[in-house]
Amino acid sequence: MAHAHLELEDFTYSVSHDLRASLRHVTAYLQIIDEDAGDLLDAASRAHLGTAAEAARHMGRLIDGLMELSRLGRVALHPAAVGLANLVAEAQQVLAPEVAKQPVQWRIAPDLPTVWGDAAMLRQALVQVLGNALKFSAQPGPAIVEIGWQPGSAGQCELWVRDQGVGFPPEQAGKLFRAFSRLHRAAEFPGIGMGLALARKIVERHGGSISASAQPGAGCCVRLSLPLAR
Structure with a gap:
């Protein structure tokens, strides 16, 4: 296989x-x-x-x-112990041009854990997930993006990113991580529908999983399961 x-x-x-x-x-x-x-x-x-x-x-x-x-x-993985707090901060820097267009309130848990993985790839996954949260939080007021975590099973942690954006019908959650899949009109939210597919590929290469839950008009929560540092 x-x-x-x-x-x-x-x-x-x-x-x-x-x-x-x-x-x-x-x-x-x-x-x-x-x-x-x-x-x-x-x-x-x-x-x-x-x-x-x-x-x-x-x-x-x-x-x-x-x-x-x-x-x-x-591409080959180069795993090491990586602090999620550092990765989130680096992802925020990458997304600075987007943040400049729209006020953002970041609510980040102070105790994000250390995971085991390829730092560059995990940073890319976070850029895609956080960028998705910013994109679909477009509204007159500031975007609110929450980042937290909880212990998972078998040496994993579950990182979650929650926004208060437009959301989507729960029955469409399975489409969210497919390449070129779009749940909203391109005229409203530009892009090619690839970001979360890239995030899924990265997370799965680390032996984890990614999922999302949402309601129309009530935002979206993306959950990433990643291995904790050994």
């Missing part, structure tokens, strides 16, 4: 790489048309050209997402 899974990861990466190469040609020719004939086009034709260019950019983001998902399944 593990060998078949690795072969699938390799296939996904190879196909994504080939698609990226083809897309570069599409983008280049669209740019040539715009530069050489853009002034000769009427308004409708220029709009069509712009739509095609934006579609190419969107496809590029999708391909990048697939390649990153594949990479996370193939």
Whole structure:
């Protein structure tokens, strides 16, 4: 099973790489048309050209997402004892540009534990989960994001991230961690629906699990099960 899974990861990466190469040609020719004939086009034709260019950019983001998902399944782990408090602080720094757009109240437990894992990958997972909480907390007032934990089973801890955002119907929770899955309209919340799929890949590579619970209009709580430091 593990060998078949690795072969699938390799296939996904190879196909994504080939698609990226083809897309570069599409983008280049669209740019040539715009530069050489853009002034000769009427308004409708220029709009069509712009739509095609934006579609190419969107496809590029999708391909990048697939390649990153594949990479996370193939790259070697470098586990060590890692303090969750430090990882949360580093994730906050990465998300500083988003925080600058919207006031945020961080409510972080003072006793976050030390876990065993790859620091860079776990930081990436937290960036995705915290970024998701910020995105879906968009409202006139400040976003409120709570981070806490509780002991789990078999040497695990359960880290949770709770927001007070738009939430979603509970029956859709199973879709949340699928690649390219969206529970809200892109016009309201932009993105490609890959962030939590990346977080899931990282957590599962550490032998943990990830889940979410929510209610419409009452926010979302994402729970990550991670191994405690040995």
